[in-house]
Amino acid sequence: MKRFLFSIGLCTGLLFLITNCSSSKVSNPVPVSTPKTEVIANQVAEQPDNETYIPIPKADRKNFFPETALETHWVDSIYNQMTFDEKVGQLFMVAAYSNKDTIHTNAVEKLVRDYKVGGLIFFQGGPMRQARLTNNYQSMAKVPMFIGIDAEWGLSMRIDSTFCYPFNMTLGAIKDLKLVEKVGVSLAKESKRMGIHFNFAPVLDINTNPKNPIIGYRSFGENKVNVTEHAIALMKGAQGQGVFSTGKHFPGHGDTETDSHSTLPVVNASLDHLEKVELYPYKRMFDEGLVSVMVAHLNIPSLEPREGYPTSISPNVVTNLLKNELGFDGLIFTDALNMKGASNFRKPGDIDLEAFMAGNDILLFAENVPLAAEKICMAYQDSLISDARLAQSVKKILRYKFKAGLNKYKPIEGINLYSDLNPKSNESLQYELYENAVTVVKNDGNILPIKNLNQKIAYVKLGDDTNSSFVTTLKKYTEVTEVSETNIDTLMTKLIDYETVIIGYHKSDKTWWKSPELTVPELQIIDSIASKKKVIIDCFAKPYSLSRIFNFAEIPGVIVSYQNGDIAQQVSAELIFGAIGAKGLLPVSINNTLKAGDGITTQKLNRLGFATPESVGMSSEKLKQIETYAQKAIDGKMAPGMQILVARKGKVIYQKSFGKQTYEGDVKVKNSDLYDVASVTKMVATLPNVMQVYDQKKVALETTLGEMLPLFKGSNKQKITFKELLSHYGRMQAWIPFYKATIDSTTKLPLDKYYRKMYSEGFTKRVSDSLYLRDDYHDTIMKQIIQSPLIDKKEYRYSDFTFIILKQYLERVMGRHLDELATNNFYKSLGMNNTLYNPLTRFDKSVIAPTEIDTYFRHDVIQGYVHDMEAAMEDGVGGHAGIFSNAMDIAKMMQMYLQKGNYGGIQYFSEATFADFNTCWFCTEGNRRGLGFDKPQISGAGPTCGCVSMSSFGHTGFTGTMAWADPETDIVYVFLSNRTYPDSNLPNKLSKENIREDIQKVIQDAIIEK
Template identity: 65%
Template sequence: MKNTDIRIYILYVLFFFVASCSTTKKNEPKVKLTQIPTVVDEYLVDNSLDTDTIQEPIALFTERKKWVDSIYSNMTFDERLGQLFMVAAYSNKDKAHENAIEKLVVESKVGGLIFFQGGPVRQAKLINRFQARAKTPLFIGNDAEWGLSMRLDSTYAYPYNMTLGAVQDMKLIEKMGVQIGRQSKRLGIQFNFGPVLDINTNPNNPIIGFRSFGEDKYNVATRAIALLKGMQHQGIFATGKHFPGHGDTEVDSHKGLPTITFSKERLDVMEFYPYKQMFKEGLSSVMVAHLNVPSLESRSNYPSSISYNVVTSVLKKELGFKGLIFTDALNMKAASNYLKPGEIDLEAFLAGNDILLFPENVPLAIQTLTKAYQDSLVSEKRLAYSVKKILKYKYIAGLNKFKPIVIDNLVSDLNETKNDALQYELYESALTVLKNEETILPIKELQNEKIAYVKIGDATNSSFISTLKKYTEVTEVSDSNLDSLQLKLNKFTKVIVGYHTSNTPFKNYKFSNSELAKLDFLAKNNKVIVAAFANPYSLLTVKDFSGIEGLIVSYQNSTIAQEVTAELIFGAIAAKGKLPVTLTTDFNTNAGLPTEKLNVLGFTAAENVGMNPLILSKIESVAQKAINGKMTPGMQILVARKGKVIYQKSFGSLTYEKGSKVSNNDLYDVASLTKIVSTLPNVMLQYDQQKVNMETTLGAMLPIFKNSNKGNISFKELLSHYARLQPWMPFYKATVDKNGSPLEKYYKKTADAQFSTKVADSLFLRNDYHDTIIKLIAQSSLLAQKKYKYSDFTFIILKEYLEKTTGKKLDELSTENFFKPLGANNTMYNPLQRVAKDRIAPTEIDTYFRQQTIQGYVHDMGAAMEGGVGGHAGIFSNSLDVAKIMQLYLQKGNYGNKQYFSEKTFNDFNTCYFCEEGNRRGVGFDKPQLGDKGPTCGCASMTSFGHTGFTGTMAWADPETEIVYVFLSNRTFPADGTNKLSRENIREDIQEIIYNAIEK
């Protein structure tokens, strides 16, 4: 035996002798002598304080050691003991609680606070208050497993660990760790009590479950390491928990003592694996759980948190962990049922823990530890070991130079837009497809589908259903009687079933018996796609999956989870996730099917496509300027980039009256945007099919023009507004009297066989007047000089051509060829046939022709005289549907992986053939200005294209920046008057903001 060992052995003999001879004084706490080690504590005599995973230059090490030694040497014994305690604090309690915590800080000299429920501003103020009163700066800890919102209101909630278990891109999880770390640091926190390293192999685990990364040790380790790297990169200490492993339990340790029956060999191979990997990566701290682990602790029902064998022999010695060790909360029943306050604190410290978390009675605990010290149960070396380690970490955290938390902008700083940007990426990566029979996902060929949605569960589903409806018409169907429900569903080709449960981790997520019966019934009688917005374990109760064609695990019922699930169903994103737990022999760990990504518009945050959201937010002030200046009552504005909608907002009201706020689902008369939304794509089909070419003459297209002064106008000249056509003609004026009232010769108030062209409410035009309009155009004179001159005649003529050539009406053509297959179900002529009037923005109070408020009828008089279906006007739509058309163009004729017309056709139409002659127009498209004035901000590329409309509309796309911009308004209401919207460059100023927001 070495001399050092002999000396220590003699000390232990003397210690036993003194202890056996001593008597307990009256009123002193009685100590159970259960933790006296029988072997030398090497961890007390080695240099572990200076050889842990913290890497630093020698100069910094020397400075740190000097600070630690100085603080420690100047502490009283009571102050040293106080450092061992981290007490629970709340920012949502009363003054009595706050004063009680302050008393512990001042009188008991506690070393830290773990904050629970409350709010960030209230918590920050309390931290500043308590830090100001602390002689030695306090550690501040927080449970932020999925962000600060785990405990605090007004903060951000990231996905739960089980959701992250499905994510395959570790860089995303590391980024989440960075953001949690940054937010924690902003709130003056040093310790995040996460990540959870428990391997959840028990589906009935009542307290871990969602908090685990899953049941595969490798998946748990890799994701925990990613979070660790992110958090500690921001200077926040990560805490692995709950050692030795809380995954296979069926008892909540808050309420009782769970038992882990695994052998030590199994624990070493499985439960310890993530810890070993985390130690290699520099894990700062470990939290020890309250568990009964017979293979590690021979004493029956002895909590692991107070077991010397678990904390010291296994965690410190065998696994070599040198960081800080926390107990789990000592008020939990698994611990507090075993020993009383004071006794449990001493046992935990003797076991080898450094910090005693959530003690129930700090003064009593200090008194108990003091007595143990006096009785030599606790040595100076043991106390110095933990206290100096605590001080070392305080120095590393920068608490030697503590600065108060800045309260200003705290909430906004904690809720940056980049949070949503990452949230989209995480959920997009997590969504897991388990079944995809007959490639039901994604849904294609929308023109052949009739889709219903049925909800199961009692939680919100608003984001899911609203996003589904952005892709095509989806009908919500419900009925408490299953047979009646099925009668309603019989007419649908597919049924999307959403299972929506509470988004809180500890609430019941399982299907009820009636819900299981409903799901089974729906699956047997319909083609169904099921999306489970719940813990994947919820699917364990589903006995038969055979009738389900598509099965998606969405993990949580959050807003963004619902949104991206709808995107996956329609192909805007592909499935990437892998199941983190085993459900059946078919759906085991790491199961997950890939799905096809279609080039349809999706939705994300601006940062994810290289745009600055703070700059984009300036759009609001321009929009408000237009509303305040009575330039328009309201508007819809949409921005998309790289195939993702990043900004879609509505402003103002449908009229200047209150109570009619504009929503994104409302419809606007898009006026001349009709030309590129409806007429032009159909003309491009004709060109694509070689029925016309750029040199085809108007006379060849339509016989009525063959012998007219317009017979030799080429197709290219016609669509480039370079054909000397008159700008427009007020066709209606010949049909009204001098007071602007409709003449009986042309109109009737009720429809009949000859008067069935509906112009407005109770106003029907003679059916033969269409021929008159075409004749008037054919007979009209040409402009004297050949130059660029915008004309409505072009697209009135093209409508006539399309209808004569195809034998179908333009509205029918557009719906069949484009609107239905694109899922542009909010784009239509004559919307009152399908849409409630209060969803449509009025365009004018007409006192010169129709003598009524124009709402749901086209504003353009010529298009009105065509029964609302004009080639140049008549379309009603919303910003999203217009964006789909523009994205189709941007993708050169392809949308949803369907080629509508060739890339060559698009390129031919997007060419400016007469730019050298001063005509900026493409073939059917408007193009950026050649001089100072024009339709854009001047910042769009020359390859960009679009159109503007008389009612205050604009749609523009830029292939170089991949931007789509849509602006819809009803600036003509209540009277068109002066176009202040155009004069003030509102649309152009917004476009300039969009381009300024581009970062990469």
């Protein structure tokens, strides 16, 4: 860096500005001792990337907004028409609020009308209010004004009802700079929509001091290269859309421990350090075409020897360093002049004059414009300010007003303002940002992702903010128990049976400036748990939060999620269970333990994740039509309520519940509620086990039923092949009402010969709360199936016999009951913890939708007991019915099928086996069925909308359920309802009205990317 002669007295500084001459070099700058800092700051100083950056020639710098002849003509024309007072007015950008009263509004109007201020910086308020005020103020301006805003993480930093992007520190963890550029693009589009020309961002401060009270999250990190590259990406996105970026806070606010809003921070850094670290981003940003710079209120002795003299009013800093040494010729803003870092030094009016004379172009948040304008006028009259100096700033301002399109000013249009400011693409981008930002910094023993779901996992919350999205998402993968207790001994007792404990530390994003440090009691809790259990700690706060943890060595898993918003929580939970892999890099160091740049990639298991429709090429607007059909079904008494889920490309993009459990009740359906899925049981309980047996070559396509089950030898069914059986092509009857033989034909009451009202020896098969069937009745059922006649013609005939028989086969060949097989072979490892037979063994009746008021067999409300009568007579465990589940769990099984037998890193059966089962073996004979799977209709009526691919597969259920997957579009669709309530004998209006199929059509139509 060139060593300028720093002016000691004010007069010398003013003389410099009047003459506008170059500075002289000195060989002995004022010596400054290097301050003592924590290890983290020293680490940055020792970074190998601290070389001096050599800027390119000014002529070669990128220019987003090149000057044109038309621009020069307009600027000169406007300037020449201005009075002196109007020119001075252009120097001021004053504060405006849209949430204040008419006194404030009138005051701003007066400044616009009478003092011809050049710009407004908006603070708190709302979009529509600000738009109206902007239009009003602009209508009064002789020359349209600049509108600026601090929107470092989005307009939401100042305006309600707008989108909040991640903080800069979160973005600093992202390696993919194209994503950061996308943020810049989105920020700019929203700014333009609000008539905003300047976004006072990006922050270029390098947060080398963890105790920095005002920068912190606002910085991209502590590494100058990382900060610079992210800032350039953000700027490119914004300025590429025509919105001006402002680098701040020059020359660097990162290494401070005080807030310039309340005092004047001191930066005791040497010239050499400033050149290599703090100024590095500015040099590179200037070469990349940065439009403007904001100068901070700082006390930097190595740049300004006058004691306590703010950089914002220092000619040495603004003119000598920024303009002359660094060659910056863009717009220069002061930081807000009402901040104590400036206002404590000089009174309003005086501070404005000094700031302008130091070389600033725009005086931000002037507290007293009339007085400041008068002071500038007096300085002009006293020849302290020349015509050339005034023209330099005012013409520069006018040039950028032309570049902003203010030569053809148009008011803000109010129509669709809110929707334009909150496009669906924003949420999709947000997911993508956090998927790339969340950082794993410790993964001892590959504890992440959690592969084994057959373990007891607990969650313990620390911090004072919400955690519901995190916990809800964790529980979508497996059973996770929340354990809450402030007493450590009691807490450890409650955790005694748990193998892994996830500790979430949750601090509010709304109080980002507050210290995020863990309290001593919280640190003691972490230490106690870590000494006994496998711990994963997930920090939803600044990385610095972890700096006080006693013993990192005892914690195998450490995740930094940076912020505590819903999407951050969801994404982090996905990472824990492997739906995504970790990609982020730590932007700042945490003591000596973790260094900036640390980050461990983790394995991505192909478990379902979560995203927005737009993230996977679908339209959320189109998917809203699902609600119309759901409401139609409820209003038409086709079903009292339902769950609907859509996933694409491994991401759940739509999951909603509608209506109530019953028409007359007030219990609303929740996503976690359980439904009797009826015949979907075939596909989620029996079929996957059959596929494993087939995969193990225990049965083949041509194996006969007589070979599979000896009890069928000699029967009319012994030659039915495995392939025919699963294709419903074995000429078997559809079903037999087995229960009717066990009830009185007149009273419809259960016969004492077969039932007892209480559990007793020989009568242990529970069919309802107070009804138990005799144990040997299964043999009677099988005998009736064996002896049943075959239909005359060999044609497709859907039959429950198929899966009743397959249950018998599986239990014989595997030596275990079907419910055990389904749970142990699939549900536990798939994380289907809400899927089971006989749900009342684990769940309260209140979370299970009732299926019918039975007046013909059990004479009771059927809730928590399988609706299908035969399955009920099998102690609730049928091969064709009996499973209770929710849409999320069913989606996991369907995703496993879609992934050809693979889920969560486990290959349940081979791809070849799935291909065999998803083949329609008898299509040429008019049979659409695969092996166990239903397939789209070949002609005429069928189970689908007729708009899915022929490679798609699924099943429907009598209670009003449907689960379908399409490999070609990579979509899973689940619909669960209790349409049979209150009376299953009523016409099936859900089916007749094609509600499930119409929703499937909506899903297909919502695909944007084919």
